[in-house]
Amino acid sequence: QKELIDFLEKADIPAGCTLLGLSALSSFHPLNKGMLGMHGNLATNVKTNECDVLIAIGMRFDDRVTGNLKTYAKQAKVIHFDIDPSEIDKNVKTDFALIGNCKETLSAITKKLTENSHREWKESFRESEEKESVSVIHPELYPTEGFITMGEVVHAVSDATKNEAVLVTDVGQNQMIAARYFRFTKQRSMVTSGGLGTMGFGLPAAIGAAFGAPDRMICLFCGDGGLQMTIQELGAIMEAGISVKIILLNNNYLGMVRQWQELFFNERYSSTPMFNPDYVKIASAYGIKGRSVSLREELPFAINEMLSVSGSYLLEVKVVEKGMVYPMTPAGETVNKMFLHREKTKL
Numbered sequence: 001q002k003e004l005i006d007f008l009e010k011a012d013i014p015a016g017c018t019l020l021g022l023s024a025l026s027s028f029h030p031l032n033k034g035m036l037g038m039h040g041n042l043a044t045n046v047k048t049n050e051c052d053v054l055i056a057i058g059m060r061f062d063d064r065v066t067g068n069l070k071t072y073a074k075q076a077k078v079i080h081f082d083i084d085p086s087e088i089d090k091n092v093k094t095d096f097a098l099i100g101n102c103k104e105t106l107s108a109i110t111k112k113l114t115e116n117s118h119r120e121w122k123e124s125f126r127e128s129e130e131k132e133s134v135s136v137i138h139p140e141l142y143p144t145e146g147f148i149t150m151g152e153v154v155h156a157v158s159d160a161t162k163n164e165a166v167l168v169t170d171v172g173q174n175q176m177i178a179a180r181y182f183r184f185t186k187q188r189s190m191v192t193s194g195g196l197g198t199m200g201f202g203l204p205a206a207i208g209a210a211f212g213a214p215d216r217m218i219c220l221f222c223g224d225g226g227l228q229m230t231i232q233e234l235g236a237i238m239e240a241g242i243s244v245k246i247i248l249l250n251n252n253y254l255g256m257v258r259q260w261q262e263l264f265f266n267e268r269y270s271s272t273p274m275f276n277p278d279y280v281k282i283a284s285a286y287g288i289k290g291r292s293v294s295l296r297e298e299l300p301f302a303i304n305e306m307l308s309v310s311g312s313y314l315l316e317v318k319v320v321e322k323g324m325v326y327p328m329t330p331a332g333e334t335v336n337k338m339f340l341h342r343e344k345t346k347l
Contacts, residue, residue: 001187003106004057005029010110012118014125016044018059019179023190027163027183033125037065038329039176043128045329046336048073050124057081058102061091062195067335081105135340136326141181147320148296150177150249157219157247158182160303165217165245166191166209170202170226173255176325178221189216200229203246207233210242217307219245224274225254234286237312245306246288248279248316251323259324283314290314 004024008015008031015025016036025032034041036048048054054076059065066072069091080087080094081102088097098105140151154177158165163183168191169175175192184190191209193201206220227248237244258272280290289309293302299317306313327338 001025003103003110007106007110007113010113010115012116012122013055014047014118014122016040016048018062018065019192020190020194021059022179023167023184023187026185028185031122033129035179038067038331039180039325039327040065041129041180042132042327042338043125045327045338046128047125049075049334049336051076053077053079055079055081056092057106058083060087063331064195065335066092067329067337068332071334132327132340140177143296148294148299148317150174150251150319150323151181152296153247153249153299153317153319154178154181154221156299156303157221157245160307161217161219165189165219166213168192168202168206168209168218168220170220170222171197171199172223172226172257173251173259173323173325174221174223174226174249176256177249180325182219182221186216188213199226202226203230203233203244204236206244206246207236207240207242210244211240214242217245218243219247221247221249223255224248224250224252224276224279227279228276231282234283234288237288238286242312243310244312246283246312246314247306248314249319250276250279250316251319251321252276253321255323256325258322262322262324263328264330279314279316288312288314290316292316292318294318 001024014031014033016033017025018036022035033044036044054073058081072092077095078092079096081098082088083101085099088094140149141155143149143152150173163185166189167178167182169178171193191205202220202222206218209218252274254272258269261267261269261272280292283290290313291302291305293299302315306315326340329335329338
């Protein structure tokens with residue numbers, strides 16, 4: 001992390017993070033412009049297709065980040081840092097490649113840089129950031145009526161943990177919302193299935209994180225669909241006596257698949273509605289305390305209770321059933337052509 005920060009600050013280059021790279025840079029660092037990709041931040045995606053130099057550090061240019069490769073960053077010179085030579089030119093043609101451990105290659109390059117300032121370029125991000133804030137972020141995090149949103153739950157838990165917890169996610173809307181709105185102050189704090197997209201990953205991964213970082217708080221965000229795929233691993237938590245804070249964002253749907261069915265398949269909701277058990281009772285059967293909330297005013301108390309309880313805890317939050325994850329770049333579309341609501345209005 002130090003080598004990355006030294007490089008960015010000396011060159012004065014704004015940065016965007018892939019899903020798996022989110023905690024490599026503090027969420028509060030002024031050069032951190034957010035997440036790249038299909039459900040990433042607007043400014044990082046727009047500026048990818050406007051920059052004159054694109055520096056990729058340890059990323060593989062997967063399709064969720066690039067969108068349509070035929071239109072991805074064609075205006076830019078591409079510099080690719082990676083430890084694996086097979087990643088070079090695999091998806092995106094590289095103009096200059098540096099093979100090796102980034103801790104060493106970044107440090108070597110930083111020594112050769114002259115200090116720079118890109119004030120005007122950084123300020124150009126502001127317009128897109130403000131559009132996204134007004135149209136997407138503020139309504140998701142600070143709703144005044146209706147059901148609880150996934151975003152406000154993630155944001156509230158992140159705040160309550162002082163943004164210091166290890167974030168583990170399952171796969172689906174819960175994953176993208178958590179990635180967008182959980183904030184990080186410590187590195188090595190993001191565990192998610194990434195490109196594999198494995199539903200059911202979250203609970204066993206959180207157990208692994210609890211063993212790997214016993215001194216850290218582990219917060220797992222999962223959906224009702226993914227949790228049911230590996231719910232038996234609550235038994236492993238009981239047997240090992242470890243602490244995992246499980247936040248179940250229950251919308252009674254396979255949410256991400258339902259979102260695609262709504263947007264691209266004329267709302268034909270095939271096999272996506274969920275009929276759910278009493279998750280708090282199931283957790284209790286494994287000796288795990290829990291609570292279910294559906295009202296916004298209940299949420300702060302429930303979160304505080306979860307964090308103050310010694311050991312594992314399951315907090316089920318019944319969120320809006322047909323919530324959406326925006327912005328969104330449709331599959332195969334140009335990375336900067338994102339839309340924010342049902343009518344597919346471009347940001």
